[in-house]
Amino acid sequence: QVQLQESGPGLVKPSGTLSLTCAVSGDSISSPYWWSWVRQPPGKGLEWIGEIYHSGSTNYNPSLKSRVTISVDNSNNQFSLKLNSVTAADTAVYYCARGGYSSGCLDYWGQGTLVTVSS
């Protein structure tokens, strides 16, 4: 059973950098899947942030591309998200998932972690 678990600070100050890690179990991050980040602001719909392959190749949503970096740590079977210059609009539940645009689906998801941007 593939499981994903997000971790990171639940509170980030405005203009700071949001950093989250997704630990993967039940599958190797080096398997032939892409790995994605998705977010959902309170009361709003879901937004795909971007994806990474174990080789390090990435694709980002154009709406966030200038502020996002997704990286992979093959030795620890995890991948990470950094979002800089955050504002209150970046307050959301952040999910990691297996798959993405290049894989054609998001078949396994973490349960999500709430990140609040506030001073």
Add this chain to the structure above:
Amino acid sequence: ETTLTQSPAFMSATPGDKVSISCKASQDIDDDMNWFQQKPGEAPVFLIQEATTLVPGIPPRFSGSGYGTDFTLTINNIQSEDAAYYFCLQHDDFPLTFGQGTKVEI
């Protein structure tokens, strides 16, 4: 970017009912549509892939239909455990986009 218009935003059902949720794409996405179920505090669950294919392990009361721009998730004989938030996802066009979701109350 493809916009997905999902309706209704909320619906109330009685156990045993048949319910349908619609997802309309702003452009032709072939059958590149997935459906998910999410319960509070839990990870989303993958229900339907490629518009009509039931993901292994998902009860057969769930079904999907549609092609091109109009898609439907149907739950036959709805059960109390089906109370959840349902959303659609298209993966035909970059970037991936989602419907706004439907909250189903039983």
